Amino acid sequence: MTADPPPNLEELLAVLLSREVRDWETSACGAVSHIPATALLLAEATHAPHAQIIILGSEEYGRNLGKDFHFVAQRGQLDLFFISGIQIDAEGNFNLHVIGDPDAPDFRLPGGYGTGLLYYTAKRVLLFRTEHTARTFVPKVDFVSGALKTPDKIKRPRNSTKVVTPMAVLTWEYEAERWALESVQAGYSVQDVQENTGFDLLLPEQVPTTPEPAPQELHTLRTVVRERMIETDTYPEFARSGIQQA
Amino acid sequence: MGVPFVPIRGLAGTDVFKRRDDMMIMTNPFDPEEDIVVARAQNPDVAILHGLKADREGNAILRRHGEDLVVAQASRKVILTVEEIVDKVSPDDPDGTYISTINVTAVSHAPFGAHPTGCPPRYEMDKRQIKEYLECSGNDEAFQAYLDKYVHSHKTHEEYLERFGVASAAPR
Numbered sequence: 216m217t218a219d220p221p222p223n224l225e226e227l228l229a230v231l232l233s234r235e236v237r238d239w240e241t242s243a244c245g246a247v248s249h250i251p252a253t254a255l256l257l258a259e260a261t262h263a264p265h266a267q268i269i270i271l272g273s274e275e276y277g278r279n280l281g282k283d284f285h286f287v288a289q290r291g292q293l294d295l296f297f298i299s300g301i302q303i304d305a306e307g308n309f310n311l312h313v314i315g316d317p318d319a320p321d322f323r324l325p326g327g328y329g330t331g332l333l334y335y336t337a338k339r340v341l342l343f344r345t346e347h348t349a350r351t352f353v354p355k356v357d358f359v360s361g362a363l364k365t366p367d368k369i370k371r372p373r374n375s376t377k378v379v380t381p382m383a384v385l386t387w388e389y390e391a392e393r394w395a396l397e398s399v400q401a402g403y404s405v406q407d408v409q410e411n412t413g414f415d416l417l418l419p420e421q422v423p424t425t426p427e428p429a430p431q432e433l434h435t436l437r438t439v440v441r442e443r444m445i446e447t448d449t450y451p452e453f454a455r456s457g458i459q460q461a
Numbered sequence: 462m463g464v465p466f467v468p469i470r471g472l473a474g475t476d477v478f479k480r481r482d483d484m485m486i487m488t489n490p491f492d493p494e495e496d497i498v499v500a501r502a503q504n505p506d507v508a509i510l511h512g513l514k515a516d517r518e519g520n521a522i523l524r525r526h527g528e529d530l531v532v533a534q535a536s537r538k539v540i541l542t543v544e545e546i547v548d549k550v551s552p553d554d555p556d557g558t559y560i561s562t563i564n565v566t567a568v569s570h571a572p573f574g575a576h577p578t579g580c581p582p583r584y585e586m587d588k589r590q591i592k593e594y595l596e597c598s599g600n601d602e603a604f605q606a607y608l609d610k611y612v613h614s615h616k617t618h619e620e621y622l623e624r625f626g627v628a629s630a631a632p633r
Binding site: 272282288289308312317327331332333334335336358359360361362364365366367368369370371 | 475488498
């Protein structure tokens, strides 16, 4: 019997994100979110069979209009939401709009759509990024698409905000108002993470290694989840090319 | 909705909020302890939307996904282009979202009118054309050339469709 191939970047992130999805809760991802969509379906197929899952744009998991789903969030009933960003900064802001001067940008992105709202209304937010570099983790984003600091009298649930990357898991410390290093992915050191982050992280004395994707998680991902995505037309092209066949 | 503004949760502290003059923070009139962002109503003069079918009274079925119905409800005039004209559309049509004639100003029959975008479940987007559109929209000169090639060179919608070989498949 040959060993299963190690997880690729997308598989690693999908597995790590899936572990944050809780059973019986309502968890959602927006449009153009193949990694979170995979994570949601993996969680449903493993530890969270009763999770309410919303994958925007999906026939099977879309739960209809974006408007509906925003209303769920505004009512305080969205437990978990996934957001990516081209930049994430020391103050907990993320950028999905432009690189450079917003009035004369070097590089223009599709924008934030509802993320500036959902960053406020979801109880927990998982930020993720496919690279962990100092160009992503900057002292200050070029454009604030979503803000973590909130004016005093504006209501906002505050459970947790984390970032998951190929190198580490960061968690926002609300008292200190800083990102702390929660765990480091296998194969990387605390020093690697700090050197590739453009601001100082809060470093606990002991930083654990994130448990690697287990054989069972990868197997379920590469069989049940992969098939389910193709079957339900949920990012089928990604499922075919990005998730390895068991 | 016909109201001057709506309260929304979120966006405070973002550059989206800072750069717009149609959003501000006010105190909740029912709870002095709470501040909330309010956004001024957007009321387009005219909305042009593409749908699946319309009937002779102007009731129609819009695409199932998206916010077309909200756009129509906010706009002063609404022009619909549709794949098909039928005698009567049903509010229960499973293919899409029903819009009542009270929201509709005019209807025009335009098979494949969404091209090069899609109109599910009738047809999907034309990926090759969208790719070319994106490549050409990088600067004014390339975009003008795109318009000349695909839009201005055709006198009618039928001529445009023939170029892409979809006219023969149009519902009759």
